[in-house]
Amino acid sequence: MRLLEHQSKTLLAGFGLIFTESIPVSSPDDVNSTVSHVGLPAVLKAQTPFGGRGNAGAVKFAESMDQAVIAAETLFGMDLRGTTVEVISVEPKLNYEREFYVGITWDTVAKLPVALLSLAGGVDVESAQSDQVARQSFDPWTGLAPYEAREMAAEVGLTGKTLMGVGEVLTKLSGAFLACDAITMEINPLIVTKDETLIGLDARVEIEDEAVYRQRKRLDPLGELTMTAAGRPPTPLELEAQRIDAIDHRGVAGRVVEFDGDLALLIGGGGASLTVFDAIKAHGGSPANYCEVGGNPTEEKVAAITALLLSKPGVKGMAVIMNVVNNTRADVIARGVLMGVEAAGRKPAEAISLFRVPGNWEAEAREIMEAAGVEVYGREVSLDAAARLAVERNRAHAA
Amino acid sequence: MLLDPKAGVLVQGITGREASRMVEDSLAYGSNIVAGVTPGKGGQAVHGVSVYDTVAAAVEKHRPTISIISVPPPAVLDAALESLSAGMQLCLIMTERVPQLDTSKLLIAARRAGCTVIGPNSLGLIRPGITKLGTIGGRVDNVHRSFMPGRVAVLSRSGGMTSEIASYLTSRGIGQSIAIGVGGDAIVGSNFTDLIERLESDPATDAVVIYGEPGGAAEEQLAARMKQKPSRLRIVAFLSGSFVDDLEGVRFGHAGVIVERGRGSVRGKVKTLRDAGIFVAETFEDILHGLEPDA
Numbered sequence: 001m002r003l004l005e006h007q008s009k010t011l012l013a014g015f016g017l018i019f020t021e022s023i024p025v026s027s028p029d030d031v032n033s034t035v036s037h038v039g040l041p042a043v044l045k046a047q048t049p050f051g052g053r054g055n056a057g058a059v060k061f062a063e064s065m066d067q068a069v070i071a072a073e074t075l076f077g078m079d080l081r082g083t084t085v086e087v088i089s090v091e092p093k094l095n096y097e098r099e100f101y102v103g104i105t106w107d108t109v110a111k112l113p114v115a116l117l118s119l120a121g122g123v124d125v126e127s128a129q130s131d132q133v134a135r136q137s138f139d140p141w142t143g144l145a146p147y148e149a150r151e152m153a154a155e156v157g158l159t160g161k162t163l164m165g166v167g168e169v170l171t172k173l174s175g176a177f178l179a180c181d182a183i184t185m186e187i188n189p190l191i192v193t194k195d196e197t198l199i200g201l202d203a204r205v206e207i208e209d210e211a212v213y214r215q216r217k218r219l220d221p222l223g224e225l226t227m228t229a230a231g232r233p234p235t236p237l238e239l240e241a242q243r244i245d246a247i248d249h250r251g252v253a254g255r256v257v258e259f260d261g262d263l264a265l266l267i268g269g270g271g272a273s274l275t276v277f278d279a280i281k282a283h284g285g286s287p288a289n290y291c292e293v294g295g296n297p298t299e300e301k302v303a304a305i306t307a308l309l310l311s312k313p314g315v316k317g318m319a320v321i322m323n324v325v326n327n328t329r330a331d332v333i334a335r336g337v338l339m340g341v342e343a344a345g346r347k348p349a350e351a352i353s354l355f356r357v358p359g360n361w362e363a364e365a366r367e368i369m370e371a372a373g374v375e376v377y378g379r380e381v382s383l384d385a386a387a388r389l390a391v392e393r394n395r396a397h398a399a
Numbered sequence: 400m401l402l403d404p405k406a407g408v409l410v411q412g413i414t415g416r417e418a419s420r421m422v423e424d425s426l427a428y429g430s431n432i433v434a435g436v437t438p439g440k441g442g443q444a445v446h447g448v449s450v451y452d453t454v455a456a457a458v459e460k461h462r463p464t465i466s467i468i469s470v471p472p473p474a475v476l477d478a479a480l481e482s483l484s485a486g487m488q489l490c491l492i493m494t495e496r497v498p499q500l501d502t503s504k505l506l507i508a509a510r511r512a513g514c515t516v517i518g519p520n521s522l523g524l525i526r527p528g529i530t531k532l533g534t535i536g537g538r539v540d541n542v543h544r545s546f547m548p549g550r551v552a553v554l555s556r557s558g559g560m561t562s563e564i565a566s567y568l569t570s571r572g573i574g575q576s577i578a579i580g581v582g583g584d585a586i587v588g589s590n591f592t593d594l595i596e597r598l599e600s601d602p603a604t605d606a607v608v609i610y611g612e613p614g615g616a617a618e619e620q621l622a623a624r625m626k627q628k629p630s631r632l633r634i635v636a637f638l639s640g641s642f643v644d645d646l647e648g649v650r651f652g653h654a655g656v657i658v659e660r661g662r663g664s665v666r667g668k669v670k671t672l673r674d675a676g677i678f679v680a681e682t683f684e685d686i687l688h689g690l691e692p693d694a
Contacts, residue, residue, distance in 0.1 A: 106499060108585045108615045111506050140503045181500055210472065211498035257646075270583060271557020274612060274640035275683060281642060282682070290642075294559065323563035324545055326522060326537035327417070359545075359562070360537045379544070379566050384683040 001207045002049040006089050007222040008185075008203035014218075015176040017169065017187070019200040022091040031072040034090045035065060044071045045202075047087040048080050056080055061093060083233050094199065096191035098162075102169055103186030104177040112137040115144050115174050117152045117166065132156065144174035165198045166190070180218060181211030237312060241291070244304040251297025251328065253305045261286030263353070263394045264309040264318035266302075266337065268293035272323035272383055279387035280319075285394065288315045296328045299336040306340025310351060316397045317353045319390035324379055325359035333357050334365040338372055349373035353393035356386040400601055401515070401577065401594075402489070404530040407433035407463035409454065409487070411478045412470035413445050417493075417534065421469065422446050427539040430530050433461040454485045465489045467523075467532055475519065476501040483512040491532050492518035492588070502586050509588065516588025517579065522558030524579040527565075535580060536562055549574015551690065552598050552632075554581055554591055555610035556617070564608055564637070564686065571687060576604040585614065591621040599630055606633035606690055611668060613643040618668040622675035629676070635689030636672050637680040641665040 003011065009019040024047060025034050035042050046058035053059055058080060060071035068090075078085045101118040114137040134152035138144040149170035153163040169190060177185045187200040207215055219225060234242070235258045245254025252268075263285050267273040273292045280287050289309055293302070310318055320337055322328070334355065341351045348369075355369045358379035369376045375393075377386055408425075412418050413435025422432055423446045432448055434457040441452035451457040454466070466482040468475060468490060475497045482490055483505075490509065497519040509516045517524060523533015527546035535558070536542030545566040551573055555561040558580040565578045579594060581587055591609050598604045611618045618638065625634070644664045662668070669679050678689035 106503075106586065108617070109620050111503055111586045113503065139507060140500055141507060178500065181498055183499065208499055210496045211500065214473070214498075269557065269559035271555065271560035271610060271612060271639065272563055274557075274643070275560070278639050278641055279682065323557075323559035324541070324566045326534050326541070326558070326562055358566070359541050380570060382567055382684050383563065 001209055001212055001219075001225055003205040003207070003222065003225065004047040004049060004087070005045065005202060005204070006047060006087075007225070008205040009200070010222060011180065011205055011218065012173070012176055012185070012187070012200070012203055015172050015179070017172050017176070017200060018198065019203065020091045020094060022089045024087050024089050025072070026087045028072055028076055031069055031090070032065065035062070035068045038090050038092050040064065040068070041093040042068055043091050043093045044068060044075060045089050045091075046075050046078060046080060046085040047089055048083060048085060050081055050083075053080075058085070091201075094191065094193065094201070096193055098192045099189035100166060100192075101186070101188045102166070102173055102190050103184070103188065104174050104182070105184050107137050110137045113140055113174070113177060114138070115149070115152065115170055117156055117170060119156050138174060140178055143178055144171055146171050149174075161196045162192055162198075165192075165196070169198055180205070181208050181215055182206065183208045237289070237308065240308055241305060244301060244308065247301055247304070248298060251293075251295035251301065253291075253293045253297040253301040255292040256305075256309075257290040258312075259287050259289055261288045262314050262316045263390065264288045264312065264315045265291055266293055266306060266309065266318060266320045266333075267291060268322040268328065269325075270294060272321070275383050276321045276387050279384045280391060283388045283391040285387070285391035288312055293322065293333070294328055296332065297336075299332055299339060302333055302336025303339035303343060306337050307343040310341065310344040310346060317351055317394050319353045319386075319394070320355045320357060321383065321386045321390065322357045323359075323383065325357060327360070328357075329361045330357040330359060330365035331361040331368060334368040338368065347373075350397070353390045353397070354386065356381060400526075400603070401579075401597060402465075402524060402526055402530060402532060404429075404431065404526070406465050406489075407431055407461055408465045408467060408532065409433065409457055409461070409463035409482075410435045410448070411437075411454065411466055411468045411482065412474075413437055413448065413450055414440050414443065415469055418467075418469040419445050421467075421493075421534045422448060424534070424536075424538055424542070425531060428531050428536075428542055430532065433463050454481045458485045463487070465532065466491070468492045468494060468518075470494060472496045472498065476505050479505040479516075480508055483508050483514055486512075487514055490514055490516045490588070491521060491523055492516065492582070493521060493523065493533055494518075495520045495583075497584070499584070499586055502584065502588075506586070506588055518582040518584075518588060520584045521582040521587070522561065522580040524577060525575075526577050527575050533580075535578065545569060546578060547574040548576075550576050550603065550605040552576050552601075552604045552607045553578040553610075554594055554607060555579070556581055556583055556612050557610060558583070560610045564610060567683070567686070568608070573687075573690065576601065581617075590617045592617070592624045595621065595624075595630060595632065595634070599632060604632065606635065608686055608690070609634065609636045611636060611638040611665075613640040613665050614663055616662040619662045619671050622671040622677065625675040625677060633678075633690065635678045635680060635686055637683060637686050638665050638668055641669075
């Protein structure tokens with residue numbers, strides 16, 4: 001779960017970190033009073049859960065009230081990767097001598113959280129040479145020790161008050177990272193003012209979805225949160241699929257990503273879905289969706305998702321392809337698919353290009369599908385071969 | 400070898416729906432499940448296996464050295480620590496959706512205790528014809544159809560693909576020495592590199608098929624290890640999900656970019672593995688070509 005900038009700052013301020021006062025504004029009518037309160041010159045930023053705001057022109061500077069109003073007009077309603085900007089923030093523009101990058105994330109090779117500090121703040125941080133970046137992984141039981149944070153500051157050449165201050169920011173940020181079940185926390189840039197105060201101008205926080213259940217007390221006061229980690233907001237079809245998946249907790253049938261093609265896919269489990277999707281494309285097919293099914297979902301869920309995917313305009317047919325199932329019951333999938341086909345007002349033999357779900361209860365599944373006139377394949381037909389057959393059938397359907 | 404068929408196996412969370420079915424299937428395959436634990440349900444039995452309130456009580460009576468953890472996500476860290484304090488040597492964590500922080504913490508404790516962890520989010524592991532741990536393979540008839548004894552190890556980041564690859568090999572007459580679902584999470588107890596280092600000293604294994612996916616750096620880590628120190632094992636990799644490389648906006652912030660340094664994409668992983676001399680299958684069926692002696 002990604003927090004917006006002003007939410008990130010509010011959350012981190014609770015851990016003793018200092019940021020510019022960033023006031024969210026959700027109506028153009030409030031821009032004038034907010035800018036007056038904050039003072040000029042001011043910075044106006046679109047609040048979006050995606051990176052790359054600066055390059056997209058979604059951060060504006062204003063020297064005068066007129067400039068601020070024009071900037072706000074441009075920002076409100078701006079389209080950023082398919083999301084319309086609804087909230088902007090206003091904050092004072094500060095003068096500063098130096099800027100840093102500080103961040104905490106997971107190092108999946110070391111299997112530990114890792115703290116990062118770079119002298120190159122702003123957008124230059126990714127291209128910084130590795131000797132300009134200090135990194136220190138730390139024990140999640142004890143956190144980043146203050147001396148380790150100071151060592152990092154010393155490693156990039158900091159001294160005096162700045163060394164002490166940056167060390168303290170790193171310690172606090174790593175403490176917040178662990179306390180909040182974060183997967184990313186960063187302050188960029190962290191600036192040093194003339195009087196040696198360290199202030200964060202921008203912050204990014206992403207909380208692990210799997211741990212949100214135990215972070216409610218911290219997250220709920222932050223207001224509405226964005227659940228999606230995808231690069232665009234969910235489509236109506238994807239939202240409906242999420243709703244279907246939430247009907248009950250048994251199994252997954254609704255992790256859908258919509259595409260432009262004409263072949264609907266009901267595929268599973270996780271790895272086989274990726275394999276089949278790649279193979280459909282490699283054989284010249286055009287998937288209408290990606291949809292993972294697994295963990296033995298109920299017939300009702302399978303039926304609802306089948307009907308949804310088949311009802312998408314432009315979809316000719318659907319392929320049902322899964323790996324050898326261990327846990328999911330093939331006969332439950334078969335019955336669910338047939339119920340869904342009926343609900344969509346289609347005939348199984350023409351709507352389902354093929355059914356390949358070997359494993360648990362496969363004999364029963366075969367009987368059910370063959371009785372409905374659907375082509376059934378077993379494990380002797382590989383995922384790759386099944387994908388090729390599905391593409392050929394769907395193409396023939398078009399003719 | 401990683402999984403000793405004579406070692407006693409304990410199941411934590413044994414009274415759960417999935418765990419109970421797993422116990423039934425595993426006993427039918429010959430797994431040596433000796434006890435179960437569900438706090439508050441001591442005294443019950445699941446398919447003839449006695450249930451205890453604590454791991455300590457189960458260990459005192461039955462002396463298991465392997466634990467399977469199948470408890471809800473919030474209870475995994477505590478269950479693992481309980482297991483470690485009772486001296487388990489191998490711990491399979493089947494639970495999905497375990498917070499990463501808990502995984503990282505329990506792995507530190509496991510390292511100190513000298514315990515090997517498989518998972519979280521793993522369907523388990525099997526030595527075909529000998530024994531298995533976890534739901535891998537499903538019902539016993541399905542296990543026999545998917546797996547057969549042989550000399551190829553299968554390591555997979557996807558549980559389903561573990562069986563799919565083994566099943567395909569079996570259908571072409573190629574048996575397996577061991578098949579392991581390493582777990583689908585970004586951080587797992589034993590990744591490809593950890594496991595291949597153990598398989599190198601296993602005289603029953605000649606080759607390894609690995610299945611990789613987008614994200615993380617497990618494949619790149621293996622490639623780096625092979626470049627540094629070639630393996631006696633023939634390694635064949637198959638990766639899927641290259642379409643994910645083209646989806647926009649997966650990145651957020653800079654921290655991931657700095658730490659991963661270009662790792663994570665499927666195309667990048669394929670290239671890195673090939674540069675390290677590892678055969679990467681173009682298609683699923685191409686895995687067989689990689690296992691041929693002159694590949």
